[in-house]
Amino acid sequence: MTFDYDLFVIGGGSGGARASRISAGEYGARVAVAEESRMGGTCVIRGCVPKKLMIYGSQMPKEIEEARGYGWVDASVGPFDWPMFRDKLNRELNRLEAAYTNGMVNAGVDTYKSRARIVDPHTVELSDGTRYTTKHILIAVGGRPALPGIEGEEHGLISDDLFQLERLPGKVLLVGGGYIACEFATILNGFGCKTILAYRGDALLRGFDEEMRDHVSSQVVNSGIELRVQVTPKRLEKVGERVLVTFDDDQQEEFDDVIFATGRKPYTWDLGLENVGVKLGPNGQILVDEWSQTSVPSIYAVGDVTDLVNLTPVAIRAGHNFADTVFGGKPKPCDFSQVPSAVYTRPHELATIGLTEEQAAARGQVDIYSGGFRPMRSLFAGSEARSVMKLIVDVETDLVLGCHIFGPDAGEMLQMVAVAMGMGATKADFDRAVAIHPTVAEELVTMRKPVRRVGEAKPATLRHSAVS
Incomplete structure (x- = not known):
């Protein structure tokens, strides 16, 4: 059977971009990528890259304070211009998105700005109804922020929204205790927002080394963030321009913004997986073997959509290994037993x-x-x-x-x-x-x-x- 493509990738983030570029550019495969949002995915557009730049920016007052300790007695910092920073950040993200896109196009990859669904094991359909046949399908759509499922949660924001705020909140509630919550608390506190971090557990960063969790929790408090453990919102209400939060201990408090950092879920809904019988795990993740192959032999998945190790370098490595294995004749299974990671608190x-x-x-x-x-x-x-x-x-x-x-x-x-x-x-x-x-x-x-x-x-x- 003759196919339109050797590989059709659904998702243009870190894993999908790497797999497509290596498959086409190094191994000569006919490849297409469909991305419904922006090329570069979570890491480049609404994750690692903008977050790290925001962390750098938020710590400049501390750098000035340290300079005074070294004798620069007149060192000072003026008011922070959030719109200026946000606009410059967006220009940088546009540059990176273009670089991702050009990298794939220069490798010979066809790109489609569209949502794609699986019709059968060798056919995908774009949102305009166009269908393409393909020998292999790679799903690399990543994950999306998960909401806690409480009344009025639509009045809160998710981590993606932080990068596009029209104004910084004077008083903000961050809900969650993972690395995203800790990093965003660091950012907002550094930008001068009164920051409250609420977590239902008894210590931040569940799953990390206990001793290190204690050090991070102490630093969060010492940096001026108000940490409230074993408490979580149960209801949000809009009161004028503010949000009234009722906590599970029935205490109430108003905030300019509430940001949920309560985990992420694989973005597997409306992909057409039910059409072909791709097996999913309890969190909606696509189940794969060490070769990134799903229960359907022609369909593979890499990155956060598999919910294995949700880190950008892991998605990139899995995407590269996929290309080497399927098109390069160099079988490389994925072994993520030792993966380094960092939590960028300050x-x-x-x-x-x-x-x-x-x-x-x-x-x-x-x-x-x-x-x-x-x-x-x-x-x-x-x-x-x-x-x-x-x-x-x-x-x-x-x-x-x-x-x-x-x-x-x-x-x-x-x-x-x-x-x-x-x-x-x-x-x-x-x-x-x-x-x-x-x-x-x-x-x-x-x-x-x-x-x-x-x-x-x-x-x-x-x-x-x-x-x-």
Whole structure:
């Protein structure tokens, strides 16, 4: 059978763009991409990139304050021009979107500005009714913010809305306790908004290392954000230009804006998956194997729509592996057992890879190496902010099972740790490294004695000998 395309990609975000560009540009496949919104997807348009730029911008007053601690006594910051920043940010996002689009077009990819649905295992239909046949279909539509399902939630905003606000709120309620909530609280607080962060749990960043969760929570409070744990809204009402929130303890309070950062869900509705029997998981995610293949052999999926590890580099790697496997003759399964990640709070961010202390202790005996200190740069300026380095080491094998860094530019440091851990680094390997002094990162290779040992030792292997 002759197809219109070798590959039709639904979704032009990080994973879809990489898969299409490599498939067409490097392996000569006939490829098309349909994107209903903007090329570049969540990360480029309404996620990682604009968020990081907003974090940089929101911390400029702190940079000026630090400068005064170094003797620049006249250093000062004037009023913040939000419209100017927002418009400049949009111009940068337009540039990046064009770069994504041009990268695919230059590789020979046909692009369609349209929603696409699956008709059968080898046919997709655009929103204008046009149909194309294809040998393979790749779903890379990502995820969307999830609302909590409470009365009046339509009066709240989602994380996507933050980048297009007409004005910054004087008083804002952020609902959630994950990395998106923590980062947006950092941004809004840095821009001068009175920021309240409400989370139904007892500590921020569920799923992260417990010790590091405590450090992030303390920093959030010390930076001026009001943290309310074990409380969550149950109803929102519009009162003039403001939003009246009723919490689950029946307390009421008005805010200029309420922003929900209560998780994300795979964007699998209205894709036509029911037409072909693609199997979904309990959260609506598309179930795939290590080759990104769904229950339908001709249909694949990568990125947040699979709900495996919802990070941009993971989607990119899965998209590239797909292209290598299907069109490049170089089979590459996806292994996301060790994925580094970072939470861009300020003044210190949290970066992590591997097992948490709690996860490691549940598997066996581990030594915990941990060091806390006040970094030279901020200490000299009068800051009390502390950095913490933590290594989790298997007692039996000496393998480094986890690394957690809370400090300035933690993500930059952890990237190189990820290389070492991917090669099977041991604590002895870290010890052999010569420190670069004076740096924050040198603490990673100068922690000689564990602060504690946790977990239960694995039972000795029984050896049986023949008895004559």
